[in-house]
Amino acid sequence: MFMSFTAVVGSVELGLIYAILALGVFLSFRTLNTPDLTVDGSIVTGSAVSAVVCSTLGSPVLGLLLSFVAGGLAGAVTALLNTKLKIEALLAGILVMLGLYSVNLRILGGRANIPLTQSPTIYKNARSVLNTPYSGCLIGIGVLILVIILFYLFLNTRLGFALRATGDNEYMVRSAGVDSSAMRLLGISLSNAFVGLAGGMLAQYQSTADINMGTGMVVIGLASVIIGEAVFGVIFRNMPLLLRLFAVAAGAVLYRLVLAVALNSGMPSTDLKLTSAVIVTIALASGAVSDMLPGRKKKKTILGQGDVSVRGSSSVPSSRRNPARSSSAGENSGKDGE
Amino acid sequence: MLKIQNLSKRFNIGTVNERIALNDLNLTVREGEFITIIGSNGAGKSTLMNCISGVERADSGRIYLDTMDITRLPEHRRSRYIGRVFQDPMKGTAFDMTIEQNLAIAACKNKSRGFQKGITKKDREEFRQRLSLLGMGLEDRMTQKVKLLSGGQRQALTLFMAVLSGPKLLLLDEHTAALDPGTAKKVLDLTDRFADSNSMCTLMITHNMSDALAHGSRTILMDSGRIIMDLKGRDRDNMTVEMLVEQFDIANDRMLLK
Numbered sequence: 237m238f239m240s241f242t243a244v245v246g247s248v249e250l251g252l253i254y255a256i257l258a259l260g261v262f263l264s265f266r267t268l269n270t271p272d273l274t275v276d277g278s279i280v281t282g283s284a285v286s287a288v289v290c291s292t293l294g295s296p297v298l299g300l301l302l303s304f305v306a307g308g309l310a311g312a313v314t315a316l317l318n319t320k321l322k323i324e325a326l327l328a329g330i331l332v333m334l335g336l337y338s339v340n341l342r343i344l345g346g347r348a349n350i351p352l353t354q355s356p357t358i359y360k361n362a363r364s365v366l367n368t369p370y371s372g373c374l375i376g377i378g379v380l381i382l383v384i385i386l387f388y389l390f391l392n393t394r395l396g397f398a399l400r401a402t403g404d405n406e407y408m409v410r411s412a413g414v415d416s417s418a419m420r421l422l423g424i425s426l427s428n429a430f431v432g433l434a435g436g437m438l439a440q441y442q443s444t445a446d447i448n449m450g451t452g453m454v455v456i457g458l459a460s461v462i463i464g465e466a467v468f469g470v471i472f473r474n475m476p477l478l479l480r481l482f483a484v485a486a487g488a489v490l491y492r493l494v495l496a497v498a499l500n501s502g503m504p505s506t507d508l509k510l511t512s513a514v515i516v517t518i519a520l521a522s523g524a525v526s527d528m529l530p531g532r533k534k535k536k537t538i539l540g541q542g543d544v545s546v547r548g549s550s551s552v553p554s555s556r557r558n559p560a561r562s563s564s565a566g567e568n569s570g571k572d573g574e
Numbered sequence: 575m576l577k578i579q580n581l582s583k584r585f586n587i588g589t590v591n592e593r594i595a596l597n598d599l600n601l602t603v604r605e606g607e608f609i610t611i612i613g614s615n616g617a618g619k620s621t622l623m624n625c626i627s628g629v630e631r632a633d634s635g636r637i638y639l640d641t642m643d644i645t646r647l648p649e650h651r652r653s654r655y656i657g658r659v660f661q662d663p664m665k666g667t668a669f670d671m672t673i674e675q676n677l678a679i680a681a682c683k684n685k686s687r688g689f690q691k692g693i694t695k696k697d698r699e700e701f702r703q704r705l706s707l708l709g710m711g712l713e714d715r716m717t718q719k720v721k722l723l724s725g726g727q728r729q730a731l732t733l734f735m736a737v738l739s740g741p742k743l744l745l746l747d748e749h750t751a752a753l754d755p756g757t758a759k760k761v762l763d764l765t766d767r768f769a770d771s772n773s774m775c776t777l778m779i780t781h782n783m784s785d786a787l788a789h790g791s792r793t794i795l796m797d798s799g800r801i802i803m804d805l806k807g808r809d810r811d812n813m814t815v816e817m818l819v820e821q822f823d824i825a826n827d828r829m830l831l832k
Binding site: 390392393394395396397398400401403404405407408409410411412413414415416 | 627648649650651653654656657658660664665666667668669670671675676678679680682683684685686687688689690691692735736
């Protein structure tokens with residue numbers, strides 16, 4: 237049952253990379269309220285680009301930057317299919333994910349994988365410079381914190397506000413003079429850019445990029461988001477945005493740790509995907525199950541739209557206090573618009 | 575000034591369900607004018623608003639706002655000049671964002687949206703000051719999420735956001751229909767104040783005949799995609815709800831008021 241210390245460190249290192257993936261998934265699923273399945277493809281794109289740059293140009297940092305860009309481009313295609321061609325977001329993501337398989341193979345030069353054992357990676361570089369067994373963690377934390385801060389600052393710009401509001405209410409956004417399609421394009425691109433970056437990190441961490449590494453990544457990202465929110469939600473009742481981003485990142489690390497414990501307790505690694513699916517199912521179902529229990533408060537549903545209205549606390553309109561003069565108003569309770 | 579020329583719109587063209595929503599409609603709204611629009615369901619009132627705001631594209635005809643031809647302008651571009659309040663209180667605000675964030679989004683209508691700070695201290699002060707004029711206590715709840723507000727408070731906020739950046743035109747599509755009578759009254763009072771204090775045009779759809787006559791300076795009645803009555807000045811002053819109902823024999827439950 238007890239894991240070796242190296243196994244724990246390894247899980248944390250991996251978790252820190254998956255945290256970037258989780259932030260990307262958070263942006264599409266939560267902020268934009270759009271289920272985006274491009275992720276399974278774009279993470280491979282990021283990792284393939286990163287591996288190619290590392291092995292040919294020998295520049296791991298450039299590799300990461302380009303994997304960010306490549307992931308973003310993949311997301312842009314999905315967003316354009318969705319907004320311009322009116323293909324449903326879910327389907328658009330699946331289409332791009334499918335198409336990316338061939339694209340990724342091309343990036344990998346027709347091979348199923350590129351090994352990086354002979355090439356420089358940021359992890360190898362960090363190990364030689366920092367000279368501690370935690371260099372992998374430190375690199376992961378460094379990149380992750382940079383990503384979280386930039387992401388947070390972005391979400392608090394005018395542009396970021398418009399993006400967040402698009403996920404909330406497109407009518408409002410359009411009537412405020414914002415092109416909601418452009419916001420979707422921006423959001424889904426940025427989301428997949430994060431995913432691409434995570435892929436790039438993953439390739440360098442594992443010293444290989446593999447065409448099949450993307451399967452189930454959406455689920456892992458979503459699991460991290462849900463686990464992080466659930467765990468931190470118990471501690472903090474109302475999470476401000478920055479804390480929420482950290483919660484999502486922490487969720488990814490926790491997820492890896494939980495998996496590591498499961499593997500360590502004798503589960504064969506071939507059952508990994510099933511375990512992932514079960515963990516996510518449990519996390520998703522917890523809301524519905526706790527609703528069934530009597531006397532429990534409603535929990536958030538998958539897309540964060542859970543009925544969390546706080547009736548009674550603040551909903552007495554001030555006009556109630558002044559007796560209404562006109563009795564003719566409100567005769568039409570307006571159930572049907574035209 | 576809003577000028578609508580020969581506007582037509584049909585739905586389900588070429589099917590058995592083809593329906594004429596707007597039939598060669600003409601309307602000129604003078605600057606500062608506040609028009610109330612009445613008409614039975616399916617008369618084309620909402621389609622008219624949707625064509626003006628860009629939600630729907632008209633089949634033919636032209637729409638001018640001041641000297642601009644906005645007929646083909648996409649919805650979000652028109653929104654820079656047009657403020658809107660919908661019937662559904664959920665539609666006008668971003669529910670999971672705070673009051674001040676909503677205001678900041680509305681206040682940026684005519685500004686570039688880049689990497690500038692979403693809300694500055696100065697914005698906050700200004701919002702607080704202007705919100706306090708509503709007399710709804712919203713200025714003390716600026717950092718609360720909009721989903722915590724009641725329907726009436728949301729409509730008041732949406733109305734405030736609609737006029738925040740000084741639009742040329744305000745479109746109100748039954749914006750008090752979902753509210754209780756007292757709240758509806760309050761929101762209508764606010765509407766009067768905003769419509770009066772700006773030099774903008776206001777169009778308000780209502781199913782409430784007495785509201786239609788009590789607010790604004792002109793009332794039009796629509797039927798089958800046309801304007802069949804245009805009341806203003808003394809004719810309008812002398813008009814009563816009973817006469818209005820009688821005169822046009824409006825046989826619609828929703829229009830029959832005490």
